[in-house]
Amino acid sequence: MNPVADATAAAADQVDPESAEWLGALAGRGAQREAALARLHEMLLRIAHRECRRRGPRLRITGPELDDLAYQAAADALVAITRKLGQFRGESRFTTWAYKFVILEVSDKIGRHFWRNPAVPLEAEDWDRLPDRFGFEPAQEAEWRDLLAALRRAVDTELTPRQRQVFVAIVVNNVPLDALAVELGSSRGAIYKMMFDARRKLRAALAANGYMDHDTSGRS
């Protein structure tokens, strides 16, 4: 009995012919499976290279390092896909589902790479950068000085120590969220949720002091 092959066979009944062919070949054995794995790896590597090139200009990673990152992402995505083949439910084409894995691996590798040569240490706090982060013009400082001072006070008084650490790293120090998750041994989702709650608290504090409207987005 092979649970992955059974689940894959069940999914294959509900998917498009091309996806069913992929599932059949990857859940099989011998030369057919090896050929499918080689073809899938080639496809993943192409997507990884393309994604690295797309993101490259915004990263401090170039040349062979970026190529290595693409190779690692493709290899790790192939392992993840073959391990999770039984979880494919046919909601999209198989290749789209597979591309998602390699895109996520590229993100993960870029997040880890950040700490090889970080632009700022995690514990830095240069609040003078804050106006620039949001595009406040120095020439109009009289208009925003009080607002940003109130924001900083709210960061110090309203947030938990962990929320404050995450806010300072992401907003003040411009540390990418994925890189911060790696450094803190956390996950993207957990860090995002922490920032989500922090944003809500900060807005409420600014609204209570007349600096901003209350957030009514998403409410009917």
Place this chain on the structure above:
Amino acid sequence: MNGYSALDRFLRADPRDVGCAQAIEILHVYAELVAAGEPAEQRYPGIAVHLQACGPCGEDFDGLLAALRDETC
């Protein structure tokens, strides 16, 4: 005052936001809908809100969509 608008947008925490885990779970389905010109935002409003607010998930979505669009070129 552009900075005010940017800060205002940043501090909006939309309760429809589904978070990273749900967005990633369905990202391939959402991307195919968008690539096909289907009204993905109407079908999955919480995903659409999240992808607008979350930089890393939005980046992953852009990458996946670019991969799908490259296929058809």
